[in-house]
Amino acid sequence: MTWSRLQSQTYPDYAMSQRMELDYDSANQREVRILVIGTSGFIGGSFRRLKKDMFLCTSRSATSEEIVSFDPSRDDLRRFAFIDSVTHALLLFAEREPDVCAAHPAQTRTVNIDHAMRVIDQCKDIGVVPMFSSSELVFDGVGGMFTEHSPPKPILEYGHQKLEVEQYLLTSGTDGVVLRFPKTVGVIAGDRSLFTNWMAKVREGETVVDCAFDQYFSIQWVDEVPVLVERIASTGVTGVIHLGDGTRHSRRELLDLLWQKCQQRGLQTPRVRELSIDDFAALEKRPKDVSLATARLSRIVNHDRPTIDEMLEKVVVPAGEGQQS
Numbered sequence: 076m077t078w079s080r081l082q083s084q085t086y087p088d089y090a091m092s093q094r095m096e097l098d099y100d101s102a103n104q105r106e107v108r109i110l111v112i113g114t115s116g117f118i119g120g121s122f123r124r125l126k127k128d129m130f131l132c133t134s135r136s137a138t139s140e141e142i143v144s145f146d147p148s149r150d151d152l153r154r155f156a157f158i159d160s161v162t163h164a165l166l167l168f169a170e171r172e173p174d175v176c177a178a179h180p181a182q183t184r185t186v187n188i189d190h191a192m193r194v195i196d197q198c199k200d201i202g203v204v205p206m207f208s209s210s211e212l213v214f215d216g217v218g219g220m221f222t223e224h225s226p227p228k229p230i231l232e233y234g235h236q237k238l239e240v241e242q243y244l245l246t247s248g249t250d251g252v253v254l255r256f257p258k259t260v261g262v263i264a265g266d267r268s269l270f271t272n273w274m275a276k277v278r279e280g281e282t283v284v285d286c287a288f289d290q291y292f293s294i295q296w297v298d299e300v301p302v303l304v305e306r307i308a309s310t311g312v313t314g315v316i317h318l319g320d321g322t323r324h325s326r327r328e329l330l331d332l333l334w335q336k337c338q339q340r341g342l343q344t345p346r347v348r349e350l351s352i353d354d355f356a357a358l359e360k361r362p363k364d365v366s367l368a369t370a371r372l373s374r375i376v377n378h379d380r381p382t383i384d385e386m387l388e389k390v391v392v393p394a395g396e397g398q399q400s
């Protein structure tokens with residue numbers, strides 16, 4: 076089924092950029108300066124660690140000279156003296172826990188929708204390209220390997236919130252980018268991402284770990300995100316772009332890969348108790364397969380991307396060797 080047919084059937088105003096099928100001409104890359112809004116969290120940390128002039132990091136609670144204070148609920152981008160040099164604004168700020176969004180829809184809509192729209196409006200006024208951080212959770216989890224052409228159909232409050240902003244941005248009459256993140260994972264102990272959470276259980280000597288056998292998703296290494304963002308911005312592409320490794324992983328398979336790596340290093344791993352994702356306590360039933368196809372990203376970004384094995388080498392650091400910080 077073609078996208079235009081899907082549009083007319085199910086999603087009339089969802090303006091996927093007409094430029095979806097452009098060739099990305101590396102000769103036409105331009106210099107960019109990107110304001111990264113809301114960097115005290117997990118993905119923002121990857122921009123902070125880079126310390127590159129190209130990325131101007133903001134936070135509501137600016138704690139160093141390198142981080143600019145900006146509160147999306149009340150501040151205005153136009154107050155920055157340097158704003159004329161900024162080409163793009165990456166909106167990272169959000170309440171990203173689905174259960175918090177389900178428990179507090181009104182409060183989280185204020186942050187995730189109202190404040191995001193507020194910043195997008197400012198971007199539009201000053202000619203800065205907004206890049207909105209959306210999520211795999213705009214999909215219902217049926218079928219998987221969703222493309223940018225697949226009609227979103229959220230089943231979680233968080234996914235509805237993300238989709239509302241996507242639609243606002245894409246129909247705002249300004250060039251903008253929607254980055255749909257899959258499960259984003261890191262290698263630094265304590266970053267509370269998938270592998271490092273499991274690794275903490277190994278180090279704490281837990282004997283049993285519960286793991287869903289029927290949940291599928293793609294993954295994106297967090298330290299690769301700034302590279303992808305820079306590349307996408309500098310090529311000038313707009314519209315929806317899926318991030319990630321373009322692969323459908325089951326949670327159980329990823330746990331096995333980590334356990335194998337631990338065992339190669341002589342670490343004892345907990346026994347796995349298999350459950351359905353439906354058996355885990357959650358306010359809303361989780362979508363089962365939110366894997367993302369990334370053909371579009373592959374046409375934009377052509378560097379060697381890290382393999383799971385390379386990254387697990389970093390997650391499972393032998394005792395005494397320390398960790399990246």
Ligand SMILES: NC(=O)c1ccc[n+]([C@@H]2O[C@H](COP(=O)([O-])OP(=O)(O)OC[C@H]3O[C@@H](n4cnc5c(N)ncnc54)[C@H](OP(=O)(O)O)[C@@H]3O)[C@@H](O)[C@H]2O)c1
Pocket residue numbers: 112113114115116117118119133134135136145147166167168169170171186208209210211255256257258259260
């Ligand atoms: N991590 C993932 O796997 C994943 C997957 C899909 C999509 N995403 C999206 O990617 C973006 C970044 O995710 P993340 O994992 O880095 O999230 P995070 O660690 O929770 O950080 C989010 C940032 O949002 C800001 N923030 C949090 N609560 C806020 C509030 N009430 N009002 C205003 N700002 C608030 C904070 O910025 P300040 O520095 O300003 O305090 C914080 O640094 C989010 O939009 C998230 O929805 C993430």
